[in-house]
Amino acid sequence: MLKPFTSALLLQSGYNAALVAVGAALLGFAAGSGGAFMFLRKRALVSDAVAHATLPGVGIAFMVMVTLGADGRNLLGLLLGSALSAGIGLLAVEWITRRTRLAEDAAIGAVLSVFFGFGIVLLTIIQTMSRGKQAGLEGFLLGSTAGMVFEDALIIAVGGACTIAALVLLRRPMTLVAFDPEFAAASGVSVRTVDLAMMGLVLAVTVIGLKIVGLILIVAMLIIPSVTARFWTDRTERLLGIAGLVGGASGYAGAAISASAPDLPTGPIIVLVCFGLFIASLLLAPNRGVLASILRHRRFQVRVHRRQGLLALARGEPILDPLTLAVLRRAGLIRNDGVATEAGRAQSAKVLRDERRWEIVRQIHQNEAVSGRYDGLTPIEAVLTRDEIAEIDRRIGRPVPAEGAA
Amino acid sequence: MGAEFVQLSLTPLAIGILAAVACALPGNFLILRRQALIGDAISHVVLPGIVVAFLITGTISTWPMMLGAAGAAVVAVVLIEAIRRLGRIEPGAAMGVTFTSLFAAGVLLLEQSDTSSVHLDVEHALYGNLESLIWLSADGWGSLLDPQALADLPPELGRMAVVTLLIAVLTAVFWRPLKLSTFDEGFAKTLGIPTGALSLGLVVTAALAAVAAFDAVGSIIVIAMFICPPAAARLMTNRLEVQVAWSIAFAAVSAVLGYVFAGYGPLWFGGNDAVSAAGMIATVSGMILGSACLFAPHRSRVGVPPEPEQT
Known part of the structure; x- marks a missing residue:
């Protein structure tokens, strides 16, 4: 043949x-x-x-x-x-x-x-x-x-x-x-x-x-x-x-x-x-293919689970979703028994603070494009300048240790 | 004339009329839903279905082939939908990709397998052999009452009659939801009509008509009958009930005239062999549609002046 x-x-x-x-x-x-x-x-x-x-x-x-x-x-x-x-x-x-x-x-x-x-x-x-x-x-x-x-x-x-x-x-x-x-x-x-x-x-x-x-x-x-x-x-x-x-x-x-x-x-x-x-x-x-869109979907899924997991850590809520646990564990943010590592605590504190900052942003810029970009995933640094973030931080007050953190 | 007519022409005529009507009924809705070419796609993919059924069973028997063809039609619909969604491709192109590839696969399988001993080839699939469906044991109109002769009717006639009846009953039963979802899908949905299932059901019904007709008359009539009579009827009226009635009439007239022209036309012109009845039926339906385009009362779009200014 x-x-x-x-x-x-x-x-x-x-x-x-x-x-x-x-x-x-x-x-x-x-x-x-x-x-x-x-x-x-x-x-x-x-x-x-x-x-x-x-x-x-x-x-x-x-x-x-x-x-x-x-x-x-x-x-x-x-x-x-x-x-x-x-x-x-x-x-x-x-x-x-x-x-x-x-x-x-x-x-x-x-x-x-x-x-x-x-x-x-x-x-x-x-x-x-x-x-x-x-x-x-x-x-x-x-x-x-x-x-x-x-x-x-x-x-x-x-x-x-x-x-x-x-x-x-x-x-x-x-x-x-x-x-x-x-x-x-x-x-x-x-x-x-x-x-x-x-x-x-x-x-x-x-x-x-x-x-x-x-x-x-x-x-x-x-x-x-x-x-x-x-x-x-x-x-x-x-x-x-x-x-x-x-x-x-x-x-x-x-x-x-x-x-x-x-x-x-x-x-x-x-x-x-x-x-x-x-x-x-x-x-x-690439881009339009089925494999590419599966990968894209997967990456997005990981981002969402990582962020939700970090928020849960920061608020001291229990994490039950197996995918979230796997994502956090693989990134070295929690230990095998589900307790946050040093890096995990730092990042979850940051995520929680960003969430608070977004809240303020959405109050200030109610009808503007900035608020529209809030999807729970976009880091605030991608939208606001450092000065604006500092101004928001002034309103929130100094960072306080999150509940559950040592 | 009588005896010869019953023996040679009665059954092909009846089968032709039944096949034409069976295809024209779902065709009405396909036209209105702008899915007219589904009929085209289905009649192409029937070939691989039949070949696969033949390869599995090894014989030319009707029911496995009908099943194979219907299976292929469903596979094609699923493939079209998958390609359209996964690749974000417009439906026409997705359809074009699917049915040509499946048809190519069917031709390849047919060439590869040893079908020389049986009557299965591409030409037969395309234009059937309506003329050969004769009623040998009939010897006049009296045979219609003779059970012995009736038992010898071509089996295609019975199958076609059953399928046509089934399609007519289905159309009547689902008339209201079908009409509603065809003209205003959103409204139909708010009434709780499962429009998705209804749409798939319509395609499957069309496939059923295509497969049954294909068995008897070849795929070219199937495409022509799905589209030409309903399209011509669409130009005659604004009411769906009337349109369906017109389409049945047009389909029957095409079948009768086409068969007569094919069988006797060449004799009038001095020839001595008949031409393809399937092709002639399609041609006649085209002529009917052509005249409808030129003269039918409702031929132009609503709200458009008779001579639209085109850029």
Whole structure:
């Protein structure tokens, strides 16, 4: 398993496998960064409608080419047809959302199912045509890389490059529209045009991806990389880059894995590799990842328990909560039998005094931001200057030994 | 015409109508709650569910597969919710991540396992085989009263009828809370209606409809019937009762016309083979929705001028 995989990864397991791997990587990059804006605009599923709407175009293009006497399987012709019908589907979604009371999700679902159903009708017609038997148009449903030739890879490469170029050129207006459409409109950017351009990019990626991933799974390549990238950054430019890398890496690795063994269809493998990257990011990403937020929660919990424990020590109340005891013990503030150490007594006295100081602060600055920062955890030194604290201390009076302290 | 019609077309037509109605009923509420694409997601994840059920039991039998598909639908809903909450991702994208990945896993499992001996493939999952559900032992309308012939009805018909009836009863029983929580969730909550459970119940009902219909007619009709008839009905009226009635009518009309066009349409144009009935039914429902968008009395938003000025 490993040997064929590494040789496929290094582009050494045959011409076709290398072609597919490079094509899939390019496609993944274009799809990842192309889908990013749809994700930021919160319209990720529009690409689902676009992808399904390609099917009738493929069928019609095949029939037209056969009628004209050409080879019905010409990839460029099929892609042109699919782009045309996907464009019509896209405009239909836009038109339904704008002109009727139906919400966008209903429009997406309607276009998706109707175009796909019509495409299936066309496919069954083609199957009964004399030259349609060997058309292999079903390959467009789930992608088929078996018969890929150099021209196909070239089409994918050129299409991917054009998509990325358009993305780089249009990134400013698209960022603007994605984050604040009202402001964009007010500053003279035509939101509708930019939206259509965004979807045009998605359309281009979809059409290019038909051959490798197929129209049902290309949606995954448009959505998953940008969702994955979102875990790692808060900046649009980086999001585009990371999404592209995630898409490219999963395309390349997926193609290599699928070349390493029989019965591993390329499209699904690419999608699953991408999903694996997504799950890893969901769990491990700094800041937005699940692990990071568990750690953050844990740290917060420790702070709360430490402070409540110190307050209880200072007031001479018994501590019963096992977590509080463990936290204090680990910090060396109490001994194993629950009696406060020297450090524990000092810190609890300080905490109690801070609590008293906060009380005064909240009386003085009743309606000000300072009082709002009282959450029982923020140290008072983080909010007030030393002089202000000294002034408060003057009101409280000198420190007195807390009850329970020796 | 009579005998041949009963033998070849009556059962597919009936199954088509039942499947369409079963999907359109919950679809009404999904549309109003802006969850229309849940139907899309469910019909994709049904595939891995069925494949896993096949791998476990090793046979193509109905009930394990229904269970597997329903299980997969629940897994998908839970996953979508988990990704949405844990990753703080908008619901549409969470849905897109989940159903495409599960579908990919289903296709992979299908390719890996040895299903060549049985009739289970992706194409069948997508557009079913409505035309093949014929009633062989019928020899005319009289067979409807002949117990021996009735016993030979395709089992899909019985299952679909039971599921459709169940969904209709559920809709009727939960009508009031469902209506309230769909239009004003906050108000429904103050009345003590468990809106969360109701919402999950609606999704499970939709999954049930999807699974039953999927078994008979493939997933493409399922998505189309969840969305197109209720959406068209939404443009006809402002009353939920009337909307549901319209949607049932639209669903039935799509099923009948779609089946007829698929079976007889090519003959009119000089062809001699029928086209996919499932695809044709979806196409007809789309045409109905298209005409509703153009001509229906309540097609525009309330308070918006007929030609909205867009920036």
